[in-house]
Amino acid sequence: MNSRTFAAFVGPSVFMMLLFIAFPLISVFTQSFYVTQPVYETVEVETCTPGFLSQTCEIQRKSIPKLDEDGSVIQETRFVGLDSYRNVLEPERAWKAISSLDWGAFQAIDFWKALRFTLTFTLFTLPLVLGLGLTIALVLNNTAKMLRGPVIFVTLLPFIITPVIGALSINWLFRGDGILTALIENLLNRDIALFAQAWTLEILMMGYRVWHVAPFAAIVFYAGLQTVNSDALESALIDGASRWQRLRYVVIPHLMPLIVFVSMIHLMDSYRVFEEVVGFSSQGHVISLQWLTYDFLVPDQAGNRSISRASASAMLTMIGISLLLVPLLRRTWRDHKGGH
Amino acid sequence: MKLKTIFLAGALSLASTSVWAACAFENDVPVKSLTAGFEAWKAATDAMAECGNFQASLDQEFKEKQPEAFAANPALYQIGGVANETMIPLLNAGTIRPLDDLVEKYGQNLTPNQLIAVDGKIMAIAMMVNAQHLMYREDILADLGIEEPKTYADVLAAAEKIKAAGVVEYPLGGTFATGWNLAQEFVNMYLGEGGNFVDDDNMPTINTPEGVRSLETLKAMTAYMDPEYLVSDSTYVQQQFQQGKIAMANLWASRAAAMEDPAESQVVGKVKMASAPMGSAAPATSLWWDGIVLAKHMTDEQADAAFRVALEGLDSEMVQANNDAAVWLIPGYDVGPLAAGAAASAENGARPYPASTALGILHSEIGNGLAAYLTGAKDAETTLADIEANYLVSAKEAGLID
Known part of the structure; x- marks a missing residue:
């Protein structure tokens, strides 16, 4: 292929990637170093609000933004360097807590609290998703041909449900005297409140995530199982390998690239855990990094948002994901080079 | 065939919007509204729609859309x-x-009380007030010989008796859901203790003995509440009441009518509305109003039509048809027993919610920071100090302080 044809084929997708991936990233990156804010002035204002029968009028000193002659708010943008990152990370406070070995004080800082949960969530769900996915795939592979279609459809159902909706349904099953909580209470004969402390909520959230994504892992592994070399399996059988040995020494090595692939996708997805926090309204006990970014972005009732800190927090999330992916990427890179 | 059905449906819906029976004039300028989605707004916008050429958006997330939608020119x-x-x-x-x-x-036909004036100019027309006040199960308290609680000490003592008697699952309910609701509970308590949130330079002033007292009262209440209180919002508390699971709560006046709805409630006629319990200075509540504003970016002709349509929605006829949907400020409102709580709170000197840009930020920070105290992760002073520190960071980023 000559370079012109190559450019004509690749050009559109490069353009799209620049437009939809690179530019937004650069814009967020830049915004994390700047702060845009209105210019306030303090004035005395008399405000009258209704009481039940008569009005109350008060004179208050209020800060209100200055308007220019077109009637729009005067905004100024300042370069603040790493200030927004400092405000998110609170390094001095974190360091003080670490050096005095005070876990409670360390976890009192939003970012580190969110990071603790995000990492726990990511690292606990990963082996469970892989294990459950592989189990389902093996079960599927051993199901009678006739039943396989319907069974695959049913296993895929959790994956089809919109995450927030799924989380909300689980929430309603367990919240207060939800059906399932009532059932457990009946079995154990004691009062149970799953939404009253952090650890039960965390288990619910992780359980939900595993339930939700295991079908994806299963379907990928099931596809991989179709290409296992049957000669190798047969010779293993003749050599007297047990079921477990065949799985351990023939099937799993064959699936390894897929396991790495699923792990990568899962790490990227679960590091951005968000739907669970919203769906289970867990923010009183547990927050995640992605939720923190969202919380900075949501305006309060008076309309203020923290765009700069949201940008900084988003960049930090991206850095976190990249760091998590390094070992897996290195492995893929090694395999790739070894393969040539 | 199908096409015909669609045409018919279209004609029918046209016909229904062109019935201006209850509206005093025929509106020929297109008017749109964006409001919150609760019952009172539904009643008001339905009445506005009777004038024709009117389209209402009822949206619980209106506060996120409104600033941008009104900044557009034309709005x-x-x-x-x-x-x-x-x-x-x-x-x-x-x-x-x-x-x-x-x-x-x-x-x-507007009363002076409805006119929201800022700096001498009328900027909004209020239609209703809302406040959190005490609702309690009259039957339960009477059975146990408990007087109507006047202060939070009374409320806690009553809760203890109810707990001992074991007549309901949890003696108290509370809108303690993390975020806006929980912060609102603190705002109520702190106003009741006579506290002020920020000083003249927008510096926070909540880390005070009054602040600590407010937190302690909130925590004392949680002992008598459903342990899942951090996810319990107004609707949840309303349902707890309706299902007979709680005996007392400081709940929004706008939820009072739901207690008397036989389709949902098992406690019809048993819930009494009373003043919000007193703090050391005022009732532990804040008065809110809801009302309408008009966008600046439109022609005078549009503004004229929009105002007339809006007034049609806020007239006595609408109030008479929806008397119990809210505590209306509109003439024609029949002050019934459901409004007694809000009225008593106002009479006892409840303060209005001191809305400002600074309190907007502080309210969010309180909402995020308070749970740590209730779960026992931080003590009261640290919680308040941390909230103040977070407020300073946010206020600085917003440009409110240097």
Whole structure:
């Protein structure tokens, strides 16, 4: 292929990637170093609000933004360097807590609290998703041909449900005297409140995530199982390998690239855990990094948002994901080079 | 065949919107509104729709859309529904219109109490007030020989007795859901203790003995509540009441009617509305109003039509048809037993919610920071100090302080 044809084929997708991936990233990156804010002035204002029968009028000193002659708010943008990152990370406070070995004080800082949960969530769900996915795939592979279609459809159902909706349904099953909580209470004969402390909520959230994504892992592994070399399996059988040995020494090595692939996708997805926090309204006990970014972005009732800190927090999330992916990427890179 | 059905349906819906039976005039200028979605707004916008050419958006997330929609020129909505705090961003951005001329022209039926004035100019027309006040199960308290609680000490003592008697699952309910609701509980308590949130330079002033007292009262209440209180919002508390699971709660006046709804409630006629319990200075509650504003970016002709349509929605006829949907400020409202709690709170000197840009930020920070105290992760002073520190960071980023 000559370079012109190559450019004509690749050009559109490069353009799209620049437009939809690179530019937004650069814009967020830049915004994390700047702060845009209105210019306030303090004035005395008399405000009258209704009481039940008569009005109350008060004179208050209020800060209100200055308007220019077109009637729009005067905004100024300042370069603040790493200030927004400092405000998110609170390094001095974190360091003080670490050096005095005070876990409670360390976890009192939003970012580190969110990071603790995000990492726990990511690292606990990963082996469970892989294990459950592989189990389902093996079960599927051993199901009678006739039943396989319907069974695959049913296993895929959790994956089809919109995450927030799924989380909300689980929430309603367990919240207060939800059906399932009532059932457990009946079995154990004691009062149970799953939404009253952090650890039960965390288990619910992780359980939900595993339930939700295991079908994806299963379907990928099931596809991989179709290409296992049957000669190798047969010779293993003749050599007297047990079921477990065949799985351990023939099937799993064959699936390894897929396991790495699923792990990568899962790490990227679960590091951005968000739907669970919203769906289970867990923010009183547990927050995640992605939720923190969202919380900075949501305006309060008076309309203020923290765009700069949201940008900084988003960049930090991206850095976190990249760091998590390094070992897996290195492995893929090694395999790739070894393969040539 | 199918096409015909669609045409028929279209014709029918046209016909239904062109019935101007209850409206005093025929509106020929297209008018749109963006308001919150609760019952009172539904009643008001339904009445506005009777004038024709009117389209209502009832949206619980209206506060996120309104500032942008009103900043557009021409504005995307002519009428906006706001409350104390949600009017601030519109006022700050200068995107709402003073209403003095229109009030003079058409507002003969408005009471002075309805006119929200800022700096001498009428900026909004209030239609209702709302406040959290005490609701309690009259039957249970009477059975146990408990007087109507007047202070939080009374409330806690009553809760202890109810708990000992074991007549309900949890003696108390509370809108303690992390975020806005929980912060509102603190705001109520702190106002009741006579506290002020920020000083003249927008510096926070909540880390005070009054602040600590407010936190301690909140925590003492949680001992008598459903342990999942951090996810319990107004609707959840309302349902707990309706299902007979709680005996007392400081709940919004706008939820009172739900207690008397036989389709949902098992406690019809048993819930009494009373003043919010007193703090050391005032009732532990804050008065809110809801009302309408008009966008600045529209023609005078549109503003004229929008104002007339809005007034049709806020007239006595609407109030008489929906008397119990809210504590209306509109003439024609029959003050019934459901409004007794809000009225008693106002009489005892409840303070209005002191809406400002600074309190907007502080309210969010309180909402995020308070749970740590209730779960026992931090003590009261640390919690308040941390909230103040977070407020300073946010206020600095917003440009409110240097």
